[in-house]
Amino acid sequence: MSDLLTFYNGSALPIGDIPAPGPDQFLQTLGDHLDRGWRVISYFGVPEGDKTALFCLLAARSEGQLGMMQTLATHGHFPSLSRHYPQLQLFEREIAEQCGLVMDDHPWYKPVRFHHAFVPDRDGWGRSSSEQIRVGVMDFYQVAGEEVHEVAVGPVHAGIIEPGHFRFQCHGEQVFHLEISLGYQHRGIEQMLIGGPHPRSLFQMETIAGDTTIGHGQAYCMVMEALAGVRPTAAAQALRGIALELERLANHTGDLGAIAGDVGYLPTASFCGRIRGDFLNMSAVLCGSRFGRGLLCPGGTIFDLDKELRSGLLKSLDTARSELTTAIDLLWSTPSVMGRLEGTGAVPHEFAAELGLVGPAARASGLKRDVRQDFPFGIFRMVHIPVVTGYHGDVCARTVIRWQEAQKSLDFATEQLRQFPGGGHRVAVPAIGANRCAVALTEGWRGEICHVALTDANSRFRRYKITDPSFHNWQGLAMALRGQQISDFPLCNKSFNLSYCGFDL
Amino acid sequence: MFHALIARIKQGHRTMPYPKAPLRMPDRLRGYPDLKPEALSGESAACPFGALSTTDGGCLDLGKCLFCAECPAGPVSFTTDYRLAVTKREHLLVRPGVERHFAAPLPPDLRKLFGRSLKFREVSAGGCNACEADTNVLSTIGWDLGRFGIQFVASPRHADGLWVTGPVTENMRLALLQTYEAIPAPKIVVACGACAINGGPFQDAEAVHNGVDGFLPVDLYIPGCPPHPATILDGLLRILDKLR
Numbered sequence: 011m012s013d014l015l016t017f018y019n020g021s022a023l024p025i026g027d028i029p030a031p032g033p034d035q036f037l038q039t040l041g042d043h044l045d046r047g048w049r050v051i052s053y054f055g056v057p058e059g060d061k062t063a064l065f066c067l068l069a070a071r072s073e074g075q076l077g078m079m080q081t082l083a084t085h086g087h088f089p090s091l092s093r094h095y096p097q098l099q100l101f102e103r104e105i106a107e108q109c110g111l112v113m114d115d116h117p118w119y120k121p122v123r124f125h126h127a128f129v130p131d132r133d134g135w136g137r138s139s140s141e142q143i144r145v146g147v148m149d150f151y152q153v154a155g156e157e158v159h160e161v162a163v164g165p166v167h168a169g170i171i172e173p174g175h176f177r178f179q180c181h182g183e184q185v186f187h188l189e190i191s192l193g194y195q196h197r198g199i200e201q202m203l204i205g206g207p208h209p210r211s212l213f214q215m216e217t218i219a220g221d222t223t224i225g226h227g228q229a230y231c232m233v234m235e236a237l238a239g240v241r242p243t244a245a246a247q248a249l250r251g252i253a254l255e256l257e258r259l260a261n262h263t264g265d266l267g268a269i270a271g272d273v274g275y276l277p278t279a280s281f282c283g284r285i286r287g288d289f290l291n292m293s294a295v296l297c298g299s300r301f302g303r304g305l306l307c308p309g310g311t312i313f314d315l316d317k318e319l320r321s322g323l324l325k326s327l328d329t330a331r332s333e334l335t336t337a338i339d340l341l342w343s344t345p346s347v348m349g350r351l352e353g354t355g356a357v358p359h360e361f362a363a364e365l366g367l368v369g370p371a372a373r374a375s376g377l378k379r380d381v382r383q384d385f386p387f388g389i390f391r392m393v394h395i396p397v398v399t400g401y402h403g404d405v406c407a408r409t410v411i412r413w414q415e416a417q418k419s420l421d422f423a424t425e426q427l428r429q430f431p432g433g434g435h436r437v438a439v440p441a442i443g444a445n446r447c448a449v450a451l452t453e454g455w456r457g458e459i460c461h462v463a464l465t466d467a468n469s470r471f472r473r474y475k476i477t478d479p480s481f482h483n484w485q486g487l488a489m490a491l492r493g494q495q496i497s498d499f500p501l502c503n504k505s506f507n508l509s510y511c512g513f514d515l
Numbered sequence: 516m517f518h519a520l521i522a523r524i525k526q527g528h529r530t531m532p533y534p535k536a537p538l539r540m541p542d543r544l545r546g547y548p549d550l551k552p553e554a555l556s557g558e559s560a561a562c563p564f565g566a567l568s569t570t571d572g573g574c575l576d577l578g579k580c581l582f583c584a585e586c587p588a589g590p591v592s593f594t595t596d597y598r599l600a601v602t603k604r605e606h607l608l609v610r611p612g613v614e615r616h617f618a619a620p621l622p623p624d625l626r627k628l629f630g631r632s633l634k635f636r637e638v639s640a641g642g643c644n645a646c647e648a649d650t651n652v653l654s655t656i657g658w659d660l661g662r663f664g665i666q667f668v669a670s671p672r673h674a675d676g677l678w679v680t681g682p683v684t685e686n687m688r689l690a691l692l693q694t695y696e697a698i699p700a701p702k703i704v705v706a707c708g709a710c711a712i713n714g715g716p717f718q719d720a721e722a723v724h725n726g727v728d729g730f731l732p733v734d735l736y737i738p739g740c741p742p743h744p745a746t747i748l749d750g751l752l753r754i755l756d757k758l759r
Binding site for chain 1: 518519522523525526529541542543544545553563564571581582583584585587637638639640641642643644645646647648649650651652654656657667669670678681684685686687690712715716719720721722723740741743
């Protein structure tokens with residue numbers, strides 16, 4: 011397969027080795043691979059003068075292989091393939107917004123995060139650089155008809171949650187279409203990383219999505235380690251693995267409780283709200299922060315994990331497992347709960363595949379997709395966590411998946427704590443290499459996290475691309491709402507529980 | 516039904532006795548800093564967020580500090596004392612040997628109004644969902660914020676105060692200010708977390724505004740990235756004069 015440079019997760023390669031066909035051949039190769047079941051993990055632009063270098067990262071269906079290619083868009087325009095491959099639509103819009111490269115014939119050509127391009131005087135929509143860009147102002151998709159009405163929600167929502175705008179096209183209670191417009195949380199993380207790594211970078215990585223500190227933090231550490239050519243110790247890998255699964259446990263528990271709350275089943279809602287805190291407290295035992303802040307550093311972990319802490323954690327895990335099991339089992343034995351979960355907000359298998367969904371949302375629709383198994387990294391190279399999949403892709407499937415994954419994570423964390431490897435937890439990280447491309451994938455609790463770094467001749471970041479699982483999955487939520495009652499939106503939304511800031515960057 | 520009852524009995528009564536009994540913090544928690552004058556006198560590396568200055572006897576700005584596990588500037592270590600919230604911005608400046616500040620009670624007229632029922636409308640203006648999550652957790656059965664008469668509400672019209680998280684992104688600025696406008700006076704503002712106080716990890720980024728301070732009068736500053744729920748609750752109980 012000479013059209014793509016193939017490699018494994020966590021590698022760094024010379025940028026010059028990445029095949030650089032012309033735009034036509036690039037698009038042909040992209041289409042050919044997608045037709046053969048490959049999928050796009052990341053697709054981004056690097057604005058350079060009046061040109062834009064485009065990089066596309068693809069994943070093979072099996073064999074754990076990643077493939078990369080690049081091309082150069084020399085005019086201000088580039089053909090869009092979204093009509094044929096819906097999984098590309100948001101990537102192409104993002105390229106247009108960040109690099110000012112107009113995507114021709116894009117069926118859904120709208121801004122993503124509402125900001126100016128990385129380079130001045132270029133804009134995908136022909137706006138001048140002095141023009142103020144107003145968030146949420148775009149042509150929303152509209153359904154016409156006498157009895158059709160529109161419901162607009164947000165950016166500020168009812169609960170303590172992040173902002174986003176939702177536009178429903180409804181007929182009575184029934185939703186014809188939901189359009190989601192984000193960008194309110196945009197902090198400009200990728201812009202700030204250009205010319206990095208900076209002393210602030212690690213802290214910004216930990217807050218890309220604050221509930222996924224370990225997932226994103228570990229991806230950043232893997233990128234730095236790949237660029238520097240070091241490998242963390244066994245103890246560091248195990249500790250990172252434990253922290254990642256604790257993060258998954260806390261969030262899955264919270265989601266299970268929130269789903270119960272949204273169908274009005276308060277026992278599980280209130281039990282899980284508290285048990286989630288117990289898992290967060292276990293992360294605080296590791297590093298002092300309930301969200302894992304300050305645990306990771308390139309080269310390993312800042313903290314170690316001694317025997318006393320391990321036995322304390324084992325005890326806490328044991329208690330949490332028994333309490334969580336009691337709380338969750340109530341869901342399955344309560345018909346009024348199951349009646350609300352089953353058949354609600356279904357995303358069929360083929361939609362999920364076409365949209366390129368990841369994480370629990372993809373697995374609930376029967377897609378066997380998990381970075382821990384497909385592109386193993388860190389501890390998951392030695393220890394395999396079984397991947398669980400559902401079938402129906404409804405709220406019920408997304409709920410069951412979370413519980414099954416939580417159980418696997420409990421098993422994994424317990425096993426790792428029992429046989430924790432000896433040795434140091436941190437190695438020195440030398441200077442990073444020049445003109446290299448590093449790719450790191452981790453499986454956060456929402457799904458696949460991808461970080462790609464390109465360094466320049468001075469070993470600084472020429473570009474650092476972050477793809478949060480929510481970037482793939484928001485469209486899945488929109489599709490889940492089709493034909494549903496609008497009153498089921500909170501439940502469907504909770505069953506995805508996607509990140510606003512992880513998307514907005 | 517029986518399953519639910521049995522589960523309820525198994526789970527037990529879980530609301531913590533705080534503030535009557537003290538809270539136990541994890542050993543590695545990074546709370547109030549321990550500033551040693553001798554460590555501050557020498558040359559130290561720059562804090563990436565400008566939180567530490569070593570001139571004039573040294574000063575740590577808890578509004579900018581992210582309580583890093585390894586202080587990049589070198590000389591700061593942290594205790595597990597979680598009581599960090601204050602009511603004045605300058606009280607976040609910690610100097611060795613200078614008196615420590617806690618959050619002060621609200622003026623008597625506001626305390627009379629809000630003392631038994633204080634409702635907040637929360638707005639995340641670029642928050643990463645950590646401050647939001649640890650604010651949310653106060654309403655769970657473990658902390659049971661409702662027992663203090665404090666509640667987070669859906670509409671600004673029902674609120675007595677605005678609860679801000681995040682560095683205030685340009686894209687959320689208008690929505691934040693409009694939410695504040697929609698809250699009937701008198702009203703208070705809480706800046707929860709390093710971002711809302713001074714921009715946090717995103718300080719001086721082009722797309723953000725370094726917190727809410729420049730826009731609205733802040734009545735309670737809760738430092739941390741994110742603050743521990745105990746830090747948040749400590750601040751709330753102190754402004755309502757339920758804790759001294």
